[in-house]
Amino acid sequence: MFRFVGDPVENMMGQERTDADIELLREKLGLNDPFFIQYKDFLIDAAHGDLGISFRQGRPVVDVLIERLPATLELAAVSAFLAIFLGVSLGVYTAINPKGWFTNIILTVSLIGVSLPTFLIGILLIYLFAVELGWLPSFGRGEVVEYGWWTTGLTSVSGIKAIILPALTLGLYQMTMIMRLVRSEMTEVLNSDFIRFARSRGLPEGKINFRHALKNTLVPVITVTGLQLGSIIAFAIITETVFQWPGLGLLFIDSVQFVDIPVMASYLMFISVMFVSINLIVDLLYAVIDPRLSISGTK
Amino acid sequence: MKKMIREFIESNFFYSFSRTPVAIGSFLTTTILILCALAAPILAPYSPYDPATLNLMNGFSAPLAPNSFTGDVFVFGADDQGRDILSTILFGMRISLFVGFSAVLFAMILGVTLGLVSAMVGGVVDAVIMRVADVQLSFPSILIAMLIFGIAKSITPPEMRNQMAIWVLIISIGLSDWVQFARVVRGSAMVELQKEYVEAAKLIGVSQFGISLRHVFPNVLPSVLVIATISLALAIISEATLSFLGVGAPPTQPSLGTLIRIGQGFLFSGEWWIIFFPSIALLLLALSVNLFGDWLRNTHNPNMGIK
Numbered sequence: 061m062f063r064f065v066g067d068p069v070e071n072m073m074g075q076e077r078t079d080a081d082i083e084l085l086r087e088k089l090g091l092n093d094p095f096f097i098q099y100k101d102f103l104i105d106a107a108h109g110d111l112g113i114s115f116r117q118g119r120p121v122v123d124v125l126i127e128r129l130p131a132t133l134e135l136a137a138v139s140a141f142l143a144i145f146l147g148v149s150l151g152v153y154t155a156i157n158p159k160g161w162f163t164n165i166i167l168t169v170s171l172i173g174v175s176l177p178t179f180l181i182g183i184l185l186i187y188l189f190a191v192e193l194g195w196l197p198s199f200g201r202g203e204v205v206e207y208g209w210w211t212t213g214l215t216s217v218s219g220i221k222a223i224i225l226p227a228l229t230l231g232l233y234q235m236t237m238i239m240r241l242v243r244s245e246m247t248e249v250l251n252s253d254f255i256r257f258a259r260s261r262g263l264p265e266g267k268i269n270f271r272h273a274l275k276n277t278l279v280p281v282i283t284v285t286g287l288q289l290g291s292i293i294a295f296a297i298i299t300e301t302v303f304q305w306p307g308l309g310l311l312f313i314d315s316v317q318f319v320d321i322p323v324m325a326s327y328l329m330f331i332s333v334m335f336v337s338i339n340l341i342v343d344l345l346y347a348v349i350d351p352r353l354s355i356s357g358t359k
Numbered sequence: 360m361k362k363m364i365r366e367f368i369e370s371n372f373f374y375s376f377s378r379t380p381v382a383i384g385s386f387l388t389t390t391i392l393i394l395c396a397l398a399a400p401i402l403a404p405y406s407p408y409d410p411a412t413l414n415l416m417n418g419f420s421a422p423l424a425p426n427s428f429t430g431d432v433f434v435f436g437a438d439d440q441g442r443d444i445l446s447t448i449l450f451g452m453r454i455s456l457f458v459g460f461s462a463v464l465f466a467m468i469l470g471v472t473l474g475l476v477s478a479m480v481g482g483v484v485d486a487v488i489m490r491v492a493d494v495q496l497s498f499p500s501i502l503i504a505m506l507i508f509g510i511a512k513s514i515t516p517p518e519m520r521n522q523m524a525i526w527v528l529i530i531s532i533g534l535s536d537w538v539q540f541a542r543v544v545r546g547s548a549m550v551e552l553q554k555e556y557v558e559a560a561k562l563i564g565v566s567q568f569g570i571s572l573r574h575v576f577p578n579v580l581p582s583v584l585v586i587a588t589i590s591l592a593l594a595i596i597s598e599a600t601l602s603f604l605g606v607g608a609p610p611t612q613p614s615l616g617t618l619i620r621i622g623q624g625f626l627f628s629g630e631w632w633i634i635f636f637p638s639i640a641l642l643l644l645a646l647s648v649n650l651f652g653d654w655l656r657n658t659h660n661p662n663m664g665i666k
Contacts, residue, residue: 290497301604302623317605
C-alpha cells in the first residue's frame with residue numbers, strides 16, 4: 061500500500077536535497093522494498109509496539125499517539141457521561157409523561173439534533189456561548205496539568221470550562237439516540253402486564269418506574285449505548301476540528317491532508333481495537349444485567 | 360397514463376401523504392430547494408465564480424444594506440471577496456445535491472448488485488460479501504469515507520486533484536454507504552426466492568440473471584427506494600461534513616460545507632452572514648429530506664423501527 065500513495069520522501073526533505081539524500085532516506089524507511097516485504101515488516105513491527113515513524117513529524121507514531129490520547133479519551137468520557145446521564149433521564153421523563161409540554165419540546169429539539177450535522181451544532185454553540193455571551197472558550201483545552209505521561213484538563217477551572225462545549229457537541233447525537241431508545245422501550249414496558257400487576261399491588265409510582273420498568277429496558281439500551289461509545293471516539297474527529305481540540309481526531313485529519321500513511325494506519329488500528337474491546341465489554345455486561353442470558357449456552 | 364395517475368391518487372400511499380402535514384411540507388421544501396439548485400444559473404443574481412464580475416470593494420457587504428463604496432445591494436450579504444452569498448449558496452447547493460444524489464446512486468447500484476448476487480449465488484460468495492459488509496458496518500461511515508478520500512487523494516496526481524475531488528467525494532461516500540442496500544436487498548431477495556413465482560420462472564427456463572433482474576428486483580425496489588431517500592439525507596450531511604473538514608469539495612467548486620468552512624473564519628469578526636445563510640440552507644435541505652425519508656419509512660413498513 062505504501063508505494064501506491066504518493067511519495068512521502070518529497071514531503072520530508074527540505075529544499076536543499078540531493079538525489080543521494082533522497083535515496084538514503086528512502087532506503088532507511090524501507091520504501092525500496094517490495095510491497096509484501098514492507099507489509100511483513102509493518103506487521104512484525106506493529107506486533108512489537110513499533111508503528112513506524114510519522115512522515116510529517118519525523119517522530120515515532122507511538123509517541124505522537126500517546127501524546128494526543130489523553131485529550132481524546134477525556135473528551136469522549138465526558139461526552140459519553142453527558143449522553144448517558146441526560147439521555148436516560150430525559151428518556152425516562154418523556155416515557156412517564158408522554159403528553160406533557162416539556163416532552164413535546166424535548167422531542168422536537170431531539171429531532172432537530174439528529175438532523176443537524178455535528179459541525180453545525182458546534183459552530184452554533186461557539187457563536188452563542190463564546191462569541192455572543194463570552195462565557196466559555198471556543199478552542200483548545202485550557203490549562204492542562206501533567207501526571208506522568210497523562211495530561212488532564214479536568215483539574216483546572218479553565219480546563220473544565222474548555223471541555224463543556226466540545227463535550228456537548230460530541231455527545232448530543234448519542235444523547236438523542238439513547239433518549240429515543242429509552243423512551244420507546246420504556247413506553248412498551250410500561251404497557252405490559254407485569255407493570256399493571258405492580259400497580260394493582262399498590263406499589264409506589266417511583267418504585268414501579270425505576271425498579272420494575274427501567275431495569276427491563278436496559279438490555280437494548282446497553283447494546284446501542286456500547287456501539288455509540290465507539291462512534292463517539294470516531295466522531296471526535298469532527299468535534300476536535302471545530303474546537304481545535306488537540307486530540308487524535310485532529311491528528312488524523314492532518315494526516316489525511318498531508319498523506320501521512322503511518323499515522324493514518326495507526327489511528328485506524330487504534331479505532332478498531334477500541335471498537336472490538338467496547339463490543340466485548342458490552343457482551344460481557346449482558347450477563348451482569350440479565351442473568352438469563354449467561355446460561356443460554358449450556359441448556 | 361391517466362389510469363396510472365388515478366391509481367396513484369387513489370392509493371394508500373397518496374392518502375397517507377395528503378393527510379400528513381409533515382410529509383407535504385418536507386416534500387415541498389425538498390422540491391423547491393432542488394429546483395432552486397437546478398435553476399441556479401438563471402436565479403442567481405450574480406455569477407460568483409466569474410472573476411470578471413467580482414468587485415473586491417464589495418467585500419463584507421452586510422445583508423440588504425447598500426455597500427458603502429459601490430452602492431451594490433446583496434440580499435444575503437457578500438463574503439470577503441465580494442461574492443454574493445445568495446448566489447454562492449445556490450451554486451453550492453447544486454454541488455451538494457449532485458454529490459448526494461450521485462453517491463446514493465452509486466451506493467444503490469453497488470449494494471443492490473452485491474445483495475442480489477449474495478442471495479442468488481449463496482455459499483462462499485455470500486459469506487465473503489456479508490463479512491465485508493459486517494466489518495464495514497462496525498465503523499462509522501464518515502470514517503470510511505475519510506479513509507477512502509485520503510487514499511484516493513494520494514493516488515491522484517496533484518494537478519488533477521481539484522478536478523477529481525468531486526468524483527473522489529462521490530465514490531468515497533458511495534462506498535461507505537452500500538452496506539445498507541446490500542443487507543436489505545439480500546434479506547428481501549431471500550424471502551422472494553422462496554416464493555412460487557420464482558419456482559415458476561425457473562420451470563419455464565428463465566436464467567438466474569433474468570430471475571434476479573426481471574422478477575426479484577422489482578419486488579425489492581420499494582424498500583430500496585426508501586433506504587435511498589434516508590441515505591440521501593445522510594449523504595448530504597456526510598458531504599457537508601467532509602467539505603467542512605477540508606477533505607471534500609475544493610474551494611474552486613464550493614459546496615455548502617465548504618462555504619460554512621470559509622464562513623467559520625469570520626464568525627469572530629462579526630460577519631455572521633457569511634456562515635449563517637449557508638448553514639440555514641444546509642439545515643433546511645438535510646431536515647426536509649430527513650423528515651420525508653422518515654415518513655416514507657414509516658408508511659412503507661411501520662415495523663422497520665429506528666436504525
